[in-house]
Amino acid sequence: MGKRLRVDPVACAGHGACAELLPELITMDEWGYPIVADQPVPHGLQREARRAVAGCPALALALTRVA
Amino acid sequence: MTDSLTLPPPALAAGGPPRGLLRLLPDAGTVPVDLRAHLAMHGPLRAPGGRDSLLREVAAAGLTGRGGAAFPVARKLAAAAEARPAPVVAGNGAEGEPASSKDRSLLWIAPHLVLDGLQLAAGAAGSRSTVLYVPRNERLHGRLAGAIAERAAAGMDAARVELVTAPDRFLAGEESALVSRLAGGPALPAYRPVRGLPRLAPGRAALVQNVETLAHLALIARYGAAWFRSAGTEAEPGTMLATLHLADGRTSVVEVPLGAGLAGLLGLDARPGPAEAGAAGPGVPSAFGPVQAVLVGGYHGAWLPAAEAAALPLANAALRPLGAMVGAGVLAALPADRCGLAETARVARYLALESAGQCGPCFNGLPRIAAAMEHLAGPRPDPRARADLERWTGLVTGRGACHHPDGSVRFIRSALRVFAAEARLHEQGRCGGTDPRPFLPVPAGAPATDEDWS
Amino acid sequence: MTGITSSTALWYASRATGVVTLLLLTAVVVLGILVNRQGRLPGLPAFAVTGLHRNISLLAVAFLAIHVVTAIADPYVTIGLAAAVLPFASAYKPLWLGLGAISLDLVAALILTSLARARMSRRAWRAIHWFGYAAWPLAVVHSIGSSADARNGLVLGVLVACVLATAAAVAWRLAHAAREVPRAGRAAAALSRVSARKAGL
Numbered sequence: 001m002g003k004r005l006r007v008d009p010v011a012c013a014g015h016g017a018c019a020e021l022l023p024e025l026i027t028m029d030e031w032g033y034p035i036v037a038d039q040p041v042p043h044g045l046q047r048e049a050r051r052a053v054a055g056c057p058a059l060a061l062a063l064t065r066v067a
Numbered sequence: 068m069t070d071s072l073t074l075p076p077p078a079l080a081a082g083g084p085p086r087g088l089l090r091l092l093p094d095a096g097t098v099p100v101d102l103r104a105h106l107a108m109h110g111p112l113r114a115p116g117g118r119d120s121l122l123r124e125v126a127a128a129g130l131t132g133r134g135g136a137a138f139p140v141a142r143k144l145a146a147a148a149e150a151r152p153a154p155v156v157a158g159n160g161a162e163g164e165p166a167s168s169k170d171r172s173l174l175w176i177a178p179h180l181v182l183d184g185l186q187l188a189a190g191a192a193g194s195r196s197t198v199l200y201v202p203r204n205e206r207l208h209g210r211l212a213g214a215i216a217e218r219a220a221a222g223m224d225a226a227r228v229e230l231v232t233a234p235d236r237f238l239a240g241e242e243s244a245l246v247s248r249l250a251g252g253p254a255l256p257a258y259r260p261v262r263g264l265p266r267l268a269p270g271r272a273a274l275v276q277n278v279e280t281l282a283h284l285a286l287i288a289r290y291g292a293a294w295f296r297s298a299g300t301e302a303e304p305g306t307m308l309a310t311l312h313l314a315d316g317r318t319s320v321v322e323v324p325l326g327a328g329l330a331g332l333l334g335l336d337a338r339p340g341p342a343e344a345g346a347a348g349p350g351v352p353s354a355f356g357p358v359q360a361v362l363v364g365g366y367h368g369a370w371l372p373a374a375e376a377a378a379l380p381l382a383n384a385a386l387r388p389l390g391a392m393v394g395a396g397v398l399a400a401l402p403a404d405r406c407g408l409a410e411t412a413r414v415a416r417y418l419a420l421e422s423a424g425q426c427g428p429c430f431n432g433l434p435r436i437a438a439a440m441e442h443l444a445g446p447r448p449d450p451r452a453r454a455d456l457e458r459w460t461g462l463v464t465g466r467g468a469c470h471h472p473d474g475s476v477r478f479i480r481s482a483l484r485v486f487a488a489e490a491r492l493h494e495q496g497r498c499g500g501t502d503p504r505p506f507l508p509v510p511a512g513a514p515a516t517d518e519d520w521s
Numbered sequence: 522m523t524g525i526t527s528s529t530a531l532w533y534a535s536r537a538t539g540v541v542t543l544l545l546l547t548a549v550v551v552l553g554i555l556v557n558r559q560g561r562l563p564g565l566p567a568f569a570v571t572g573l574h575r576n577i578s579l580l581a582v583a584f585l586a587i588h589v590v591t592a593i594a595d596p597y598v599t600i601g602l603a604a605a606v607l608p609f610a611s612a613y614k615p616l617w618l619g620l621g622a623i624s625l626d627l628v629a630a631l632i633l634t635s636l637a638r639a640r641m642s643r644r645a646w647r648a649i650h651w652f653g654y655a656a657w658p659l660a661v662v663h664s665i666g667s668s669a670d671a672r673n674g675l676v677l678g679v680l681v682a683c684v685l686a687t688a689a690a691v692a693w694r695l696a697h698a699a700r701e702v703p704r705a706g707r708a709a710a711a712l713s714r715v716s717a718r719k720a721g722l
Contacts, residue, residue: 424707
């Protein structure tokens with residue numbers, strides 16, 4: 001029902017824009033790659049999540065409806 | 068059911084359902100079976116009930132993939148049957164796991180069973196295009212090309228078969244890596260967020276089956292589900308090929324029913340005796356020398372203490388709760404006089420170097436994990452190495468496009484559990500291993516460019 | 522009298538917006554290199570470097586549009602609408618304007634593919650984005666040849682600054698690329714780095 005953030009780990013190059021734009025749900029590991037919280041995006045953060053998706057230079061972040 | 072594919076068992080001489088255990092591998096050992104002998108043994112391939120009948124029979128047989136993932140074959144075939152346009156059908160014989168030799172053995176000895184299975188799968192998928200994905204080996208390639216040509220000359224195959232070589236990489240046989248290779252690029256795993264048949268190109272799917280699975284398919288089509296289920300367990304029916312690494316250093320490929328006891332396969336004494344001198348933990352005597360631990364499932368599998376393994380069957384139902392799995396049937400009995408940590412560190416290094424280098428957590432994490440393992444395998448390791456290892460193994464799991472980080476972590480974590488006593492010895496500057504020779508097979512060299520993945 | 526004044530106004534507007542477009546394109550190229558190499562500007566977070574690259578490119582398109590429209594509208598020189606996108610279709614200075622037209626076509630391709638990025642394959646998008654490296658020098662040569670502005674004073678200074686900035690950014694990128702480990706060697710490189718560090722323990 002909810003939407004989840006998913007990273008395409010092949011496309012991701014560790015730019016770090018997503019963690020800057022959505023620190024509530026995305027943190028960076030010690031190598032600069034995103035750790036995305038495995039929970040549905042809360043309603044209040046939907047817009048920020050879309051901005052984070054748009055802000056990724058590699059288009060590696062996606063907001064998907066989870067099966 | 069009158070439209071069943073089961074052939075009534077004919078008189079022994081004319082060939083019929085293979086008796087006893089040997090079904091895939093003929094009685095004559097490692098002598099390759101040519102087309103004439105194959106037809107004499109099994110008769111021509113027939114699917115009188117057509118595609119739906121075959122699918123029903125395969126479903127009833129409960130055949131699961133023999134490439135390691137054990138996915139129900141009937142479901143994959145059904146998905147392929149529904150795909151439009153018809154998918155490309157690929158037989159996966161790449162066998163990137165260095166400790167496994169069953170696929171190349173099967174391809175060498177009984178290629179026509181595999182090729183029969185490939186035709187059946189193509190028929191089920193409605194496809195006229197198949198590929199046989201094989202290791203880089205000139206002799207094997209030549210033999211397979213000959214077998215394919217022989218069948219073509221006899222007009223046996225409705226779908227054409229193309230031979231494609233796989234690079235010598237651990238991940239070359241990974242499903243999406245195979246598909247990348249078929250699409251013309253290097254054999255690199257791809258990110259697959261959506262489950263289902265892998266995409267070869269926009270709008271074109273691929274049906275990928277391990278070559279052993281195809282061989283079983285060829286037999287089920289002839290002899291039926293009931294025959295297939297006459298071996299194995301209720302939940303995991305049939306036989307499988309296993310690669311055994313015995314404690315005396317010999318390797319063999321055998322065909323065994325699922326559920327067979329590991330003790331019998333590896334010659335382990337199921338009643339463990341007193342601790343062997345020099346071993347870090349109580350070793351179990353075996354017909355080939357004392358054994359301290361058994362690696363089950365290959366380099367993405369798990370170590371089990373020998374005493375524990377000796378009581379277990381080769382079945383996921385028993386192995387999964389213990390963190391291990393059948394996988395592609397690799398079983399290695401580590402002699403009691405080796406250092407389990409050193410063996411694990413060698414393999415960990417290999418696994419790190421075999422990273423495709425695509426996903427940050429993998430190509431950063433696995434090398435650090437390997438270096439930390441090497442440290443633990445040495446004398447008086449820095450206590451931080453263990454803490455780092457815990458952190459890094461947690462960091463890489465589930466964060467790659469494929470399961471390479473996950474499988475490698477499973478292998479390494481099992482080593483830390485099973486060789487805990489050895490680790491304590493190392494902390495004191497000692498080591499339980501007296502024989503420094505490497506036991507598990509690890510290829511030399513490391514990939515450097517895309518060429519090495521093509 | 523009025524006609525000459527408005528013509529002059531249009532001509533000045535075209536030249537001015539041309540200079541601004543070149544400045545903005547230079548910024549876009551330099552920022553694009555920064556995004557690609559994950560370089561940073563002092564005080565700017567990573568998302569801002571990407572954001573600036575994208576937003577300035579849109580601003581550049583706006584100025585480019587005004588630059589082209591005023592040049593076409595100016596009755597003093599004969600530049601047809603087609604000449605904006607068709608190379609060498611202009612009656613006035615066909616060569617220099619033609620190069621500008623090619624540059625415009627490339628910029629249009631970059632912008633359109635980037636807006637539709639999610640709908641195309643990564644490889645195709647990357648391939649087209651590389652043409653950015655062609656659009657910029659074409660714009661520079663177009664600037665030099667299209668009017669006498671570039672040969673003296675402030676405009677020449679701006680041009681030289683743009684060229685130097687881009688050259689520096691490109692040189693930086695080439696230097697990094699030369700040292701970059703191919704994907705297949707990344708794990709091995711990480712392993713030798715980590716092993717060397719541990720050996721020093």
